Amino acid sequence: MSGSLDIVQLSSKLNEFFKSEIREQGKLSTLKNDPGNEVKLKIYALFKQATQGPCNTPKPGMLDFVNKVKWDAWKSLGSIPQDEARQQYCDLVGSLVAAEGGSSAQVAAEAAGSSTTYQTLLVTTEDDITTIKLNRPAKKNAITTEMYNEIIAALEQAAKDDSVLTVFTGAGDFYCSGNDLTNFTKIPEGGVEAMAKQGGELLRKYVKAYIDFPKPLIAVVNGPAVGVSVTVLGLFDLVYATERATFHTPFSQLGQSAEGCSSYTFPKMMGNAKASEMLLFNKKLTAVQACELGLVTEVFPDSSFQSEVWTRLKAYAKLPPNSLALSKQLIRSMEKERLHAVNDAEVERLVERWMSDECFNAVMSFFQAKAKL
Ligand SMILES: CCC/C=C/C(=O)SCCNC(=O)CCNC(=O)[C@H](O)C(C)(C)COP(=O)([O-])OP(=O)([O-])OC[C@H]1O[C@@H](n2cnc3c(N)ncnc32)[C@H](O)[C@@H]1OP(=O)([O-])[O-]
Numbered sequence: 001m002s003g004s005l006d007i008v009q010l011s012s013k014l015n016e017f018f019k020s021e022i023r024e025q026g027k028l029s030t031l032k033n034d035p036g037n038e039v040k041l042k043i044y045a046l047f048k049q050a051t052q053g054p055c056n057t058p059k060p061g062m063l064d065f066v067n068k069v070k071w072d073a074w075k076s077l078g079s080i081p082q083d084e085a086r087q088q089y090c091d092l093v094g095s096l097v098a099a100e101g102g103s104s105a106q107v108a109a110e111a112a113g114s115s116t117t118y119q120t121l122l123v124t125t126e127d128d129i130t131t132i133k134l135n136r137p138a139k140k141n142a143i144t145t146e147m148y149n150e151i152i153a154a155l156e157q158a159a160k161d162d163s164v165l166t167v168f169t170g171a172g173d174f175y176c177s178g179n180d181l182t183n184f185t186k187i188p189e190g191g192v193e194a195m196a197k198q199g200g201e202l203l204r205k206y207v208k209a210y211i212d213f214p215k216p217l218i219a220v221v222n223g224p225a226v227g228v229s230v231t232v233l234g235l236f237d238l239v240y241a242t243e244r245a246t247f248h249t250p251f252s253q254l255g256q257s258a259e260g261c262s263s264y265t266f267p268k269m270m271g272n273a274k275a276s277e278m279l280l281f282n283k284k285l286t287a288v289q290a291c292e293l294g295l296v297t298e299v300f301p302d303s304s305f306q307s308e309v310w311t312r313l314k315a316y317a318k319l320p321p322n323s324l325a326l327s328k329q330l331i332r333s334m335e336k337e338r339l340h341a342v343n344d345a346e347v348e349r350l351v352e353r354w355m356s357d358e359c360f361n362a363v364m365s366f367f368q369a370k371a372k373l
Helices: 003-022 026-031 037-050 064-074 082-101 104-111 147-158 182-187 191-211 228-235 263-270 272-279 285-292 303-317 321-333 337-356 357-372
Strands: 123-124 127-135 164-172 217-221 238-242 247-248 298-300
Touching: 037 064, 037 082, 082 123, 123 147, 127 147, 147 191, 164 303, 182 247, 182 357, 191 228, 191 337, 217 228, 228 247, 228 263, 238 285, 238 303, 247 285, 263 272, 263 337, 285 298, 298 303, 337 357
Parallel strands: 127 164, 164 217, 217 238, 238 298
Antiparallel strands: 123 127
16 A cells, blocks of 8 residues: 555545534534544544543554554553643634634634634734643654744744743643754755755744743643744743643754754853853753753643643733833843844754754664654
């Protein structure tokens, strides 16, 4: 059986499934556009998790292709609670419906003069807070090229909308697993050099969006964080973490080098020695260690993380918005220029690294290890 045949078959089977099993749920039946297989699988998995809890059925056989893909999607949600699955399901369906004609997400986008909708994010505005939720839980929210672009767009939108605070968080059990390593496998015309150059430009723009963001930016770190999702935390105004979170920047392991302005912000906040343990020697920090070193503002018990953090954020969002934004901008203005220079220097180094054998071999090892599983 050829790979392309598998995909065609899978697509048509998923379409059948999508129509028969999910259509009954009111809003979805109104969708005019096919949201694509990845989204449909996500809807399926969230629906199962919300109604039946964590996946508890036997894994279908290798040749039962469609059921295996569905089972994998459900299983990938791990042990996220039914309530959270229900919320994610509603957010996702809401954003699809909004994309076609208008409710929360679309209204927020339109209020900001934009009609952007997202494939890899859930962006909502409620209680004066715009939340940008990374939404690829099956891949631990690894950041694809598309997702970098969507985050930049979402930040631009949040900067202009009426919200007071902007919050970043992740769907599922991870906050984010960093750069999606498959980005390195998509070699454009022009070869590795062109890939490195384009990747560098995207990264520069991505980090710039954080440096220039004009309102209070808060990370709600709901689980482990890796790579670029950790380094940019130095550009946030508050970082709240569940005790389950870890913070890992395995750059030298990947033949790469620091980014997200961490070569400047980390030594400044934790001192050279501790920063080097993380950025050179891949030391993974617990949430408590990260808090002691100043990377995290406060750590919360996992069981009460969401309720404690959101109660606090809703209260903060009632503070006078101009006073908050102007105070943030004053603090940032002291070193904005320096941060841009650091970003430029880090990107220049990384573009070289991405063309190196060290990086190539490290990325190949990741895929070889995956293939052996
Ligand atoms: C651009 C600027 C420079 C960037 C710097 C960085 O961010 S450097 C930092 C770069 N980041 C890294 O080096 C992290 C690499 N990833 C890991 O080390 C581990 O996956 C883990 C510790 C994040 C989670 O372990 P776990 O045992 O709990 O879960 P699991 O492993 O079963 O994962 C579930 C699925 O997600 C997939 N997936 C996850 N992450 C990535 C990714 N980044 N990419 C692609 N795919 C990824 C994984 O392959 C699997 O897919 P499958 O097989 O179902 O098709």
